[in-house]
Amino acid sequence: MAKYSKATFGQISGTVNNAVGSSWRGVNYLRDIAKKNSKGPSPDQLGVQAKMVLAAKYLARIRAVLNIGFADKKLNKITAYNAAVKEFINHAVVGEYPDLSVDYANMKVSKGSLTGLKSVTMTLDGNLLKLQWQNKLDKVLGNADDEVLVLLYNSTADDYMTNTSAFRNDGELTVELEEKVDSTFEVWLFCVSKDRKVTSTSQYLGNVQFATV
Numbered sequence: 001m002a003k004y005s006k007a008t009f010g011q012i013s014g015t016v017n018n019a020v021g022s023s024w025r026g027v028n029y030l031r032d033i034a035k036k037n038s039k040g041p042s043p044d045q046l047g048v049q050a051k052m053v054l055a056a057k058y059l060a061r062i063r064a065v066l067n068i069g070f071a072d073k074k075l076n077k078i079t080a081y082n083a084a085v086k087e088f089i090n091h092a093v094v095g096e097y098p099d100l101s102v103d104y105a106n107m108k109v110s111k112g113s114l115t116g117l118k119s120v121t122m123t124l125d126g127n128l129l130k131l132q133w134q135n136k137l138d139k140v141l142g143n144a145d146d147e148v149l150v151l152l153y154n155s156t157a158d159d160y161m162t163n164t165s166a167f168r169n170d171g172e173l174t175v176e177l178e179e180k181v182d183s184t185f186e187v188w189l190f191c192v193s194k195d196r197k198v199t200s201t202s203q204y205l206g207n208v209q210f211a212t213v
Contacts, residue, residue, distance in 0.1 A: 047097035054093055054100055055085045062109065062160055065151055068192055069110025072199050087111060105204050109151050110190040112199035115141040117148070117168070122187060124208045127177045131189065131205070135171035142200075144169035146191040153186040154178070155207075183210045 063081055070080035092107040093100055117133040146168040152161050157180050166173035168191055190202040
């Protein structure tokens with residue numbers, strides 16, 4: 001942007017070649033017209049955009065869970081949801097643009113310093129998913145009343161469900177799955193302290209296949 005003298009050039013208003021004339025508080029200015037970017041976004045920029053879209057697709061609906069799972073301020077210096085998005089993009093998104101996909105085994109729904117559950121198993125009986133774990137306590141890094149939060153993602157129906165009906169010292173939890181035809185459920189769980197200030201890093205348990213008769 002440049003100033004000019006009205007006495008020399010006269011009053012300039014509007015566009016002149018690649019410049020625009022204007023006046024503000026009695027001072028006359030000429031500024032260049034911004035050139036349009038005819039190239040469009042680069043492949044790297046498109047890749048970043050695609051990862052952000054993928055993150056929103058998988059995470060936006062479980063923001064309430066992530067606000068719990070990434071609330072550990074000892075590890076996460078940014079907002080819980082932003083920490084979850086960063087973790088998702090850096091570790092769960094695989095492939096090269098435009099062929100991106102999600103690696104569920106590396107998808108974290110919580111990250112924290114609390115001790116996770118030991119020797120976790122899951123079995124499916126009809127539409128009842130039973131989870132069991134060792135309830136021996138680590139009194140330094142875990143408490144009997146730590147809540148166990150289970151997150152299930154029905155990748156067939158693109159739908160989530162949660163269960164928070166058990167505590168660490170219960171040693172087991174049964175989840176009733178929604179009876180949808182031929183569904184695959186991805187399963188995660190993590191522990192959260194009673195005051196919900198500290199969590200364990202989520203554990204991916206794999207998936208179960210549910211088929212209606």
